[in-house]
Amino acid sequence: MKLKLIARLCILVACVMLITPILSPTVYGQAQATPENFPLFGGDDRVIRGENARDESYFEIGKGRAAAVGSYLDLYYGHSPTLLPKNSTLTLLVNDLPIGSVALDDSNKEQALWRVDLSKLGLKSGFHKLSLQTHMEIASDVCVDPQNTANWMVIHKNSRINLNLVPSYDKADLTTYPSPFFEKGSTNPFQSIIAVPDNIDQNEFSSVAQLAQYFSTQASDKRIKFPVYAESELTDIILRDNRVIWFGRTDRWKERGQAAIEALRKLTGAPANQWQSFIGVAPSPWNPANAQLIVAGNEAELSSAATILTDEALFSQLQGNISIVPANLKKKEAPAELKIGSPxxxxxxxxxxxxxxxxxxxxxxxxxxxxxxxxxxxxxxxxxxxxxxxxxxxxxxxxxxxxxxxxxxxxxxxxxxxxxxxxxxxxxxxxxxxxxxxxxxxxxxxxxxxxxxxxxxxxxxxxxxxxxxxxxxxxxxxxxxxxxxxxxxxxRQTQRLESLPYPFVVNGHWNQTALLLPDQIGTNELSMALTLAGIIGRNSQDNTELLLFKTSNPGLKELLKDLNIIYLGTSKSLPDFMNGFSGSQVQFKDDQILSLASDVQLLSELQNNSAVIQITHSPLNPTKSLLLMSASSAEHEASITNALTSPDESNKITGKFVIVDNQNHVHQFPVKEDPVAPKPQKPNAGIFFNNSDSSINPYVFPVTFLLIVVLTITILWLARKRR
Structure with missing residues (x-):
C-alpha cells in the first residue's frame, strides 16, 4: 500500500511539474490578450426612423493587433410597440457582410440585448464598419404612410463593441513600433510610461514632447495622459508593472537607465560602448513580459530620433531590435505661414x-x-x-x-x-x-x-x-x-481657455512660449507638462520656440518678458509677480485660493485643496499671455492632469479661469468679456467662390461685341468725315 501511495504521489508531482510552465508568468513575446470595448455611437442613444433605414458606426484596430476569440457585440435596443412582427427586422452587417438578423416583435420592444459573436470574422488592423439596417412596418398597407412617426427603434447608449485583442506578431521589435507602446484605435492608446533623466534639460524635453505630440495626433478624438517619471522616482514595482519608454542623453542615465540599456546590449550581443546613439526595443529586465523602448544619444541624435519616431515614412523602415541614429536628418520644410485676412x-x-x-x-x-x-x-x-x-x-x-x-x-x-x-x-x-x-x-x-x-x-x-x-x-x-x-x-483678440492652443501654438508651431516649472521637477510636473504639450501642441510641427525654464533661473523676469508663459506647479513655487497681479481673477494666500473677481465668491471647499487653471495677459508684457496651472499643494497637482484628460471635465474648461476641486471636478465662473466689434451679417459670396475657371457671365460676350461694333462705326464715321 505504501509503495502504491508513493507511486501515486510521484505521478501527482510529475503532473504538477508538467502543468507549471502553463501557469508560469508570461514571457517576452508571448501573446497577451487585451480586452477593449467601444461605445457604438459615441455613447449616445441613437434613434432610427422610417420604413427602411441604415445607420453606421466605425471602430479601429491598431497596427499589430487582431480580434481573437471572445470578441462580441452587445446591442441593446428597443422599438415601437406598433410594428408588425412578421414584417419588421433588424440586420447587422460588419464591413458590409451580413452577420445576422432579428425580428422586431413583442419580445424585444423594451430594452433587449442581442449579443453577436465577432470572433469568426478575423478582424485585423485598420478601420471596420458596423452597419444596422432596419425594415419597419406598422400596417399591412405600408404605402399609406411609409414615414409614419410610429416607425422607430432605439439603439441604447450602453451598446458596446467588445474586442479581445491579441498581438499579430510573435515578439515586439522596431518593426512593430508604435505597438505595443502605443495602440492606435484603443480606448486607452498610450500603454506605457515615460522615463527621463533627473533634471530634464531643454533638448530632452523638446524631443520627448515631440513624441507626445505625435501620439496625440494619432488619437485626435482623445486627450491622452502621459505618465512621466524622473529616473530617481522609478521603483522596481513601477518598472515591473509597466512598459517603459526610456528617453534621454546616453551620459545622463544612472543605475536603472543603464540596466535598461544593458538588457538591449545582451539581446543584440553587442559589446559595451559599441554604440552611444540608438533606438532599441528589448524585454524589460524587471519583467520579461513587458517590452521597453530605449532612445539614447547626444542632443543632435535625440532630435533625430524624435524625428524618426514621429514620421511613419521613417519609422516604417526600422528593423530588428536596434537602429543606430544618425546625427543629422533632412529637415522637413516648415509649414507655410497662413495669411490673416486672406481667403x-x-x-x-x-x-x-x-x-x-x-x-x-x-x-x-x-x-x-x-x-x-x-x-x-x-x-x-x-x-x-x-x-x-x-x-x-x-x-x-x-x-x-x-x-x-x-x-x-x-x-x-x-x-x-x-x-x-x-x-x-x-x-x-x-x-x-x-x-x-x-x-x-x-x-x-x-x-x-x-x-x-x-x-x-x-x-x-x-x-x-x-x-x-x-x-x-x-x-x-x-x-x-x-x-x-x-x-x-x-x-483672435481675446484669450479664453476654450481657444487653446491659441496663443501658445499658432500656424503649426509653438509661438515664443516659455514652459515655467518649479526648481524641483517631479513626476507630477513632468506628467502635467507632457500631457499639456500633447493636448495643445498636437498640431505643432516645430518645437523650436517651446522653451523650458525653472523658477530659480537668474533674471527670470527679463528672460520671460517677451514670451508667452505657461506655469505648471504649486502655489508655493509660483513667482510673486504671477500671483494676484492686475488682471488676475484669483490669488494664492497661505495655500488658499482667493477670488479677485467682484462677482465670484469662493466657499471654503474650493479655497482649500484645489487647483486653478487661468489664462490672462502676461503681467510682464500686455501683448503676451500667461496660462497658469497651479495647485494649492503638490498632492493636488495631479487633479489638473486628470481634468485636462477627462472627456467630461475637460469640456468645462472654458472662460478666463476654472477651479478643479479635490474630486477632480471642474467649476466654471462667468467673467465679464471685453467689448468686441460686431461682425458683418451679410458676407459677399464673391469672397468665397471664384468661378472664373468654370463659368462666365452670359452678358460678357454680347456686351463686348456691342462695344466693338460701336467703336468700329465711330472710327469709320470719323474717317469719312475727315475726307
Missing amino acids: YTVTLEKMGYNNLTVEGVEQGSVRINYPIPGNWDFDNGAGLKLLFKHSKSINLKQSVASVKLNGVPVESVRLTETTADAGILELVLDPSVIGSRRTLEFEVAFQFINANSNNKDTQNQNLKDYCSNPSYLGNWAVIDKASTLTYIPAQ
Whole structure:
C-alpha cells in the first residue's frame, strides 16, 4: 500500500511539474490578450426612423493587433410597440457582410440585448464598419404612410463593441513600433510610461514632447495622459508593472537607465560602448513580459530620433531590435505661414474625409465636422462648396438635398439631370448662423423619391409596385472629397481657455512660449507638462520656440518678458509677480485660493485643496499671455492632469479661469468679456467662390461685341468725315 501511495504521489508531482510552465508568468513575446470595448455611437442613444433605414458606426484596430476569440457585440435596443412582427427586422452587417438578423416583435420592444459573436470574422488592423439596417412596418398597407412617426427603434447608449485583442506578431521589435507602446484605435492608446533623466534639460524635453505630440495626433478624438517619471522616482514595482519608454542623453542615465540599456546590449550581443546613439526595443529586465523602448544619444541624435519616431515614412523602415541614429536628418520644410485676412480654403480630404456616400435608403445623411483653429475667428462668415453626383433613376422633380449647420437648416435644392453628373451647391454662411461654437457641424441629407410620373394612373401603378416589392438599389448620392470650405481667418483678440492652443501654438508651431516649472521637477510636473504639450501642441510641427525654464533661473523676469508663459506647479513655487497681479481673477494666500473677481465668491471647499487653471495677459508684457496651472499643494497637482484628460471635465474648461476641486471636478465662473466689434451679417459670396475657371457671365460676350461694333462705326464715321 505504501509503495502504491508513493507511486501515486510521484505521478501527482510529475503532473504538477508538467502543468507549471502553463501557469508560469508570461514571457517576452508571448501573446497577451487585451480586452477593449467601444461605445457604438459615441455613447449616445441613437434613434432610427422610417420604413427602411441604415445607420453606421466605425471602430479601429491598431497596427499589430487582431480580434481573437471572445470578441462580441452587445446591442441593446428597443422599438415601437406598433410594428408588425412578421414584417419588421433588424440586420447587422460588419464591413458590409451580413452577420445576422432579428425580428422586431413583442419580445424585444423594451430594452433587449442581442449579443453577436465577432470572433469568426478575423478582424485585423485598420478601420471596420458596423452597419444596422432596419425594415419597419406598422400596417399591412405600408404605402399609406411609409414615414409614419410610429416607425422607430432605439439603439441604447450602453451598446458596446467588445474586442479581445491579441498581438499579430510573435515578439515586439522596431518593426512593430508604435505597438505595443502605443495602440492606435484603443480606448486607452498610450500603454506605457515615460522615463527621463533627473533634471530634464531643454533638448530632452523638446524631443520627448515631440513624441507626445505625435501620439496625440494619432488619437485626435482623445486627450491622452502621459505618465512621466524622473529616473530617481522609478521603483522596481513601477518598472515591473509597466512598459517603459526610456528617453534621454546616453551620459545622463544612472543605475536603472543603464540596466535598461544593458538588457538591449545582451539581446543584440553587442559589446559595451559599441554604440552611444540608438533606438532599441528589448524585454524589460524587471519583467520579461513587458517590452521597453530605449532612445539614447547626444542632443543632435535625440532630435533625430524624435524625428524618426514621429514620421511613419521613417519609422516604417526600422528593423530588428536596434537602429543606430544618425546625427543629422533632412529637415522637413516648415509649414507655410497662413495669411490673416486672406481667403483660406480646406477640402474635405484635408479634413480627413474620403468621398461620402448615401445609398440604399429613402432618406439618408452624412455629417462633416470641422474644428475652427484655436487662434482664428470668422469675421466674414464662410462659404461651403459641395460637389456631388447622384442616381438618375429617381424622380428628379421631387428628390431633394438639404444642408444643416449646427442643427439649423441653411439650404435645400431639388436634384436635376445636371446635378446627377456634376452637382454644385454653394452656400454662404452668415456669422449669425455660425455663432460662437468652435466646431462647424454640417449635416448633408438626401431624400430620394422613386415615383416616375405625375400622372395619377402611373403613380397608382408605381405605388402598387412599390408596395409589392420595395427596392432602394437605385437610391444613392456621393459627395466628392474635393468639396471645400472657404473662410477669411481673423486673429483672435481675446484669450479664453476654450481657444487653446491659441496663443501658445499658432500656424503649426509653438509661438515664443516659455514652459515655467518649479526648481524641483517631479513626476507630477513632468506628467502635467507632457500631457499639456500633447493636448495643445498636437498640431505643432516645430518645437523650436517651446522653451523650458525653472523658477530659480537668474533674471527670470527679463528672460520671460517677451514670451508667452505657461506655469505648471504649486502655489508655493509660483513667482510673486504671477500671483494676484492686475488682471488676475484669483490669488494664492497661505495655500488658499482667493477670488479677485467682484462677482465670484469662493466657499471654503474650493479655497482649500484645489487647483486653478487661468489664462490672462502676461503681467510682464500686455501683448503676451500667461496660462497658469497651479495647485494649492503638490498632492493636488495631479487633479489638473486628470481634468485636462477627462472627456467630461475637460469640456468645462472654458472662460478666463476654472477651479478643479479635490474630486477632480471642474467649476466654471462667468467673467465679464471685453467689448468686441460686431461682425458683418451679410458676407459677399464673391469672397468665397471664384468661378472664373468654370463659368462666365452670359452678358460678357454680347456686351463686348456691342462695344466693338460701336467703336468700329465711330472710327469709320470719323474717317469719312475727315475726307
